[in-house]
Amino acid sequence: MRVLIQRVRSASVSVYGERIGSIGNGALLFVGFTHRDCEKAVTELASKTVNLRIFPDEQGRLQHSLIDVGGEILAVPQFTLYASTNRGRRPDFTHALAPDQASDLFDKFVFALDRVANRPIATGKFGTDMKVNLENDGPFTVMLAREPTD
Structure with missing residues (x-):
């Protein structure tokens, strides 16, 4: 499982010209799955994603x-x-x-994010052509990966 995290000032996703999700300050997550990914990976990366310190403090150190x-x-x-x-x-x-x-693992990832972050999660739509707009903050981009094990 891979999660590409982009710190953003704002982001939105549209399908067929209709905006289906948007956020202000936060993170845009691009999420991909491979063979042998499991719910354990989903839960672990959801927790890591929301707890990863990717926002700077007053001195510019990544502390938040x-x-x-x-x-x-x-x-x-x-x-x-x-x-x-x-x-x-x-x-x-x-x-x-x-x-x-x-699609099933993506839904479980979103549910896990919601549970850990304790806030609603905006999402794109699985299996459709999406248009994503964003204003990067930084830019700051990090790839989280949890490669499946046998």
Whole structure:
């Protein structure tokens, strides 16, 4: 499982021209799943995401989490986080989890985020072409990963 975190001043996601989710100050999360990902990974990365200290204090040190600053969260499913570009010129997505299974894990991730952060989570829509708008803060981007184990 991979979560690409972008610290933002604002972000929104639209489907077919209709805005379906938006946030102010907080984090935009792009979320991808691979084979053998499980609920344990979902729970662990949800907790890590909201508790990761990605916001600066008065001295500019990264000391505050999403919870600390009351940050909002927009979670967007993105299977392309598991693209392989090792061969040829076309990305290969065979490492991405099948859509039906990934959709289920995405829903569980959003539920876990909501539970840990104790606030509503804005989301993109699984399996659709989305338009994402954001105003980066920094920019500051971090990749969290929990690779599956056998």
